Amino acid sequence: MKLLSFNLRDKFGDWWDSSSLLQRTIFRVVLIGIFFALPLINNPIIDTPETSFESVLFYPLIMFAIMAVGLNVVVGKSGILDLGYVAFFAIGAYTQAMFGIYTDLSFWIVLLLGMGFAMIAGVILGIPALRLRGDYLAIITLGFGEIVRIVAVNTEAIGGASGLSDIPPPPNINFLEFSVQETRSYYWLSLVLFLVLILGIVRLGNRKPGRAWEAIREDEDVASFMGVATFKYKLWAFVIGGAIGGMAGVIYASQVLSIQPELFTLNLSIMILACVVFGGMGNIWGVIFGAVLLGYLPEKLRFLSDIRILIFGLLMVVMMNIRPNGLIPRKKREKISEKLK
Amino acid sequence: MSQVLLDIENITVKFGGVTALNNVMMQVKNNEIAALIGPNGAGKTTVFNIITGYYQPNEGNFKLDGQTLLGKKPHQIARSGLARTFQNIRLFGDMTALENVQTAADGLNKSGLVGSLFGVTRSRKDEKQSKETAHELLDFIGLDHRAGQLARNLPYGDQRRLEIARALALKPKVLLLDEPAAGFNPQEKNDLGALIRKIRDKGNSVLLIEHDMSLVMDVSDRVMVLDFGNKIADGTPKEVQNDQRVIDAYLGVVENDS
Numbered sequence: 001m002k003l004l005s006f007n008l009r010d011k012f013g014d015w016w017d018s019s020s021l022l023q024r025t026i027f028r029v030v031l032i033g034i035f036f037a038l039p040l041i042n043n044p045i046i047d048t049p050e051t052s053f054e055s056v057l058f059y060p061l062i063m064f065a066i067m068a069v070g071l072n073v074v075v076g077k078s079g080i081l082d083l084g085y086v087a088f089f090a091i092g093a094y095t096q097a098m099f100g101i102y103t104d105l106s107f108w109i110v111l112l113l114g115m116g117f118a119m120i121a122g123v124i125l126g127i128p129a130l131r132l133r134g135d136y137l138a139i140i141t142l143g144f145g146e147i148v149r150i151v152a153v154n155t156e157a158i159g160g161a162s163g164l165s166d167i168p169p170p171p172n173i174n175f176l177e178f179s180v181q182e183t184r185s186y187y188w189l190s191l192v193l194f195l196v197l198i199l200g201i202v203r204l205g206n207r208k209p210g211r212a213w214e215a216i217r218e219d220e221d222v223a224s225f226m227g228v229a230t231f232k233y234k235l236w237a238f239v240i241g242g243a244i245g246g247m248a249g250v251i252y253a254s255q256v257l258s259i260q261p262e263l264f265t266l267n268l269s270i271m272i273l274a275c276v277v278f279g280g281m282g283n284i285w286g287v288i289f290g291a292v293l294l295g296y297l298p299e300k301l302r303f304l305s306d307i308r309i310l311i312f313g314l315l316m317v318v319m320m321n322i323r324p325n326g327l328i329p330r331k332k333r334e335k336i337s338e339k340l341k
Numbered sequence: 342m343s344q345v346l347l348d349i350e351n352i353t354v355k356f357g358g359v360t361a362l363n364n365v366m367m368q369v370k371n372n373e374i375a376a377l378i379g380p381n382g383a384g385k386t387t388v389f390n391i392i393t394g395y396y397q398p399n400e401g402n403f404k405l406d407g408q409t410l411l412g413k414k415p416h417q418i419a420r421s422g423l424a425r426t427f428q429n430i431r432l433f434g435d436m437t438a439l440e441n442v443q444t445a446a447d448g449l450n451k452s453g454l455v456g457s458l459f460g461v462t463r464s465r466k467d468e469k470q471s472k473e474t475a476h477e478l479l480d481f482i483g484l485d486h487r488a489g490q491l492a493r494n495l496p497y498g499d500q501r502r503l504e505i506a507r508a509l510a511l512k513p514k515v516l517l518l519d520e521p522a523a524g525f526n527p528q529e530k531n532d533l534g535a536l537i538r539k540i541r542d543k544g545n546s547v548l549l550i551e552h553d554m555s556l557v558m559d560v561s562d563r564v565m566v567l568d569f570g571n572k573i574a575d576g577t578p579k580e581v582q583n584d585q586r587v588i589d590a591y592l593g594v595v596e597n598d599s
Contacts, residue, residue, distance in 0.1 A: 208457055224416045225425055226448065
């Protein structure tokens with residue numbers, strides 16, 4: 001146990017605090033470079049058997065990572081347990097399917113529309129739901145996730161239970177060609193959007209909204225006594241999380257050609273929540289790590305065929321016992337150097 | 342001269358059949374340290390919970406600087422100048438000391454979420470300002486050398502003082518302190534008394550709930566006494582100490598059946 005709880009994180013943090021701008025830039029460029037190069041690497045160690053590694057990179061890996069970062073704003077940062085996150089993903093996917101099939105709107109506009117609809121859904125759900133707390137709120141969000149799916153099953157206009165097919169892919173960008181066979185393009189596109197997303201979320205987290213969310217998570221009543229407009233910031237967390245889920249949904253639908261309501265079950269909500277908890281609630285880097293691992297492991301274990309989910313579950317149980325706060329917990333490092341200049 | 346800042350008018354609060362506060366009137370004047378004392382369960386913390394907007398009174402009204410705050414949300418009341426600390430320490434444990442204070446200071450700037458995301462000049466200026474305010478306040482309570490430490494890792498006394506700094510970040514017209522000396526030794530109580538005076542000298546009024554009589558009598562300009570939801574005395578420390586009803590409330594009355 002002791003061996004596994006060694007503190008790489010603090011060591012890295014100390015290095016990071018004392019590093020120069022040049023060192024940081026090099027670190028960032030190399031890290032981002034590695035992620036961009038992943039689909040080009042043909043290494044049997046990281047390759048997934050029986051499924052194409054390139055498609056695994058797109059779904060589940062990067063899709064999980066985007067959704068986990070979105071859900072982390074809600075669950076990890078603000079402490080609002082949302083069990084129906086898949087609803088936003090579904091709304092994004094159906095937006096792309098409907099507008100892609102029936103209109104000539106450009107993919108980029110539909111991407112914004114999908115995020116917009118998911119945000120509206122977040123407001124509609126949030127206004128009544130966020131007046132409650134804890135378990136009650138979790139149950140409402142759970143219901144919301146199911147409602148969206150069941151509405152999709154029962155609405156013939158959006159394909160009913162058989163869903164929608166022939167969803168057009170995004171237009172090609174220079175050498176990037178989007179088609180079912182070319183999952184790499186989708187991965188790269190998602191990665192670019194993901195990086196922009198991280199920039200935005202980290203920025204919010206370091207500023208006033210981030211502090212407001214954390215204060216709400218720590219003690220909602222006290223936050224309001226200290227001048228934090230708690231309802232407003234909870235709603236913002238919900239809406240931002242929703243928009244990110246919607247974005248993932250649009251990209252996903254543009255790749256898979258056809259979608260059915262059965263893709264958007266509670267299982268997926270739970271899976272994304274697991275990424276957040278497993279990685280380290282409230283820490284964006286932990287959450288990304290968690291999503292990558294939880295997306296990758298089931299594919300890597302595919303050679304175990306029937307018992308792979310069992311093994312996967314066991315691995316999760318073991319990991320959560322060793323690191324109950326997640327792989328990279330949110331616990332902040334103390335910055336002794338923080339002084340008045 | 343001594344203008345009334347906080348004016349609590351005939352507040353009545355009932356929880357079911359229990360009357361927690363009965364027609365209570367209270368005032369805190371400009372630049373004054375007022376203390377609110379009374380036996381356990383007298384309704385002292387209920388007064389704080391009413392005037393910070395956590396409970397709504399059944400009857401009555403309260404004003405700060407002539408402005409009615411009745412019915413306002415807690416965060417609106419906090420921003421308009423009534424900030425409190427808590428009897429049992431309630432810091433944001435997983436945030437640093439600096440962030441604790443900065444979170445409260447944020448309430449006074451107008452930049453919103455969209456501005457924080459896309460804005461450059463204004464949001465950055467606000468960030469800088471709230472950080473400076475937070476550092477100044479930590480310096481004021483002598484805790485700036487621990488600005489980067491997590492609130493939950495601070496020693497008990499520092500946590501109590503950090504709560505005061507956090508409340509001060511809202512630039513309150515009246516600072517509400519709920520048993521700030523609980524768990525302090527005599528030396529720490531002395532220091533706290535000096536800190537409370539220093540806060541008053543900066544131009545804030547203070548309303549203090551406290552059980553430690555030596556601190557109360559030492560620091561207060563005026564003392565109000567609550568007993569079973571009724572205000573039974575209001576005067577200088579000396580007057581209150583000699584008030585027969587106060588002595589009865591604290592020591593009990595000998596029932597005389599004859």
